[in-house]
Amino acid sequence: MKKIQEETHPLISVITVVHNDVINIEETMLSVINQNYEYIEYIVIDGKSDDGTTTIIKKYEHRIKYWISEEDKGIYDAMNKGIDVAKGDLITFMNSGDRYLTADVFDEIRTACFIPTIYRTHLGNEKYVKVRNKKSSVPYCHQGIVFENRGLIYDLQYKYAADYDYYLRHNYDLLSFSTSGKVYYDNRGVSSNSWDARKELSLIVKSKFGIFYGVKSYIVFGIKFLLIKFLYLVNRTR
Numbered sequence: 517m518k519k520i521q522e523e524t525h526p527l528i529s530v531i532t533v534v535h536n537d538v539i540n541i542e543e544t545m546l547s548v549i550n551q552n553y554e555y556i557e558y559i560v561i562d563g564k565s566d567d568g569t570t571t572i573i574k575k576y577e578h579r580i581k582y583w584i585s586e587e588d589k590g591i592y593d594a595m596n597k598g599i600d601v602a603k604g605d606l607i608t609f610m611n612s613g614d615r616y617l618t619a620d621v622f623d624e625i626r627t628a629c630f631i632p633t634i635y636r637t638h639l640g641n642e643k644y645v646k647v648r649n650k651k652s653s654v655p656y657c658h659q660g661i662v663f664e665n666r667g668l669i670y671d672l673q674y675k676y677a678a679d680y681d682y683y684l685r686h687n688y689d690l691l692s693f694s695t696s697g698k699v700y701y702d703n704r705g706v707s708s709n710s711w712d713a714r715k716e717l718s719l720i721v722k723s724k725f726g727i728f729y730g731v732k733s734y735i736v737f738g739i740k741f742l743l744i745k746f747l748y749l750v751n752r753t754r
Contacts, residue, residue, distance in 0.1 A: 525555045528622055529604030529665060533594040534573075534612035535563030540702075542572045547615035549579045553622035557581045557604050561594045569612075592670040592678045599669050607665040613702035614659045621697030625662055630691045633660030633699040645701075647690060651725045652733040653717060654680040655690055659701040662694075674720070676713035681720055 530548050534541050548558055560573055560583035570585050577583060582601050588594040595609060606628065610616065621631060633645040633656070648655050658679045668685055670678040714733070721733045 524626075525553075526605035526626060527555045527557055527603065528553065528625070528662070529557045529559060529598075529602035529607045531559045531561065531595060531598030531602065531607065531609050532611055533561045533563075533591055533598065533609070534565065534569055535588075535594075536565045536567045536569060537612040538565070538568040538572060540613045541569050542575075544610060544612050544615050545572070545576055547617070548610055549576060550619055551616065551622055552619050553625075556622065557602065559583065559598045559601060561588070561598045562586075563588050563594055589672065590675070592672055592674070596669040596672075599665075599667075602665055604665050606662050608662045609658050610699075611659070615700050617698040617700050618696070621694070621699070623697070624695045625697075627662075628664045628686075628688065628691055629662050629694045630656050631660045631662065631694050631697055631699050633657055633701055635701050635703045650684070650688075650690070651721060651729045652736065653721075654683050657701055657703075658682075660699045661691070674716055676710070677717040677720055680717055684720070684724055 532541075532544060532548065534544075545560070548556070558580050560580055562570055562573060562583065562585040564585055564587045573580070573583055573585070584597070588597065591611070598609075599607065606625070608631075617634075625631075630647070634642050635645060635657075636642050645657050645660060654677075661683070663686060666686065668682065670682050672678070674681055718731070718733045721729050722731075
């Protein structure tokens with residue numbers, strides 16, 4: 517009976533990483549806690565916050581499977597701490613500031629997939645995240661990806677692009693989208709929007725797919741980067 521139940525309703529580990537974000541952590545946590553799906557293992561990894569974040573976490577600790585507050589070596593190290601204790605068949609990350617917009621996100625999820633995700637652009641409007649070619653970048657934001665829990669961890673040699681490397685090591689092509697639910701992610705602190713991040717990402721592309729794709733990804737990013745800056749400046753002068 518247990519085997520049938522696990523196949524029908526996989527245990528899903530949801531990991532939240534936070535550091536000094538007392539303003540946003542409660543909304544993020546509630547979006548996880550209030551999910552309809554019963555088989556969720558909620559894990560919260562706090563980076564030794566001193567702004568009241570842990571007070572909020574303790575408020576809901578009866579709904580959390582595991583949480584800890586200690587110093588880490590950055591976001592990917594903190595996410596690895598969550599992976600190390602995760603027992604779920606599937607695993608996903610909902611870090612502080614991001615949130616699930618509906619309570620039915622996991623109702624129909626039984627395997628690795630993308631979850632429809634929206635973000636707010638630098639111009640203030642909301643857009644859906646688009647699927648990208650995996651030979652140029654991570655195909656989707658990690659907030660909107662449900663992974664199989666294979667015990668893989670983030671490679672800490674990467675400061676910006678460990679999420680891309682993590683996706684590629686799962687050997688996924690492009691995943692299907694879930695049929696229910698929606699995610700919001702806060703992209704104000706997205707690290708990939710910098711030249712250093714693109715250089716690191718391009719090195720991964722080159723090592724996995726060859727020099728042509730590595731150089732191409734760097735050039736395409738440069739063009740998009742300059743275009744976004746131009747549009748932003750035009751918008752400010754209006």
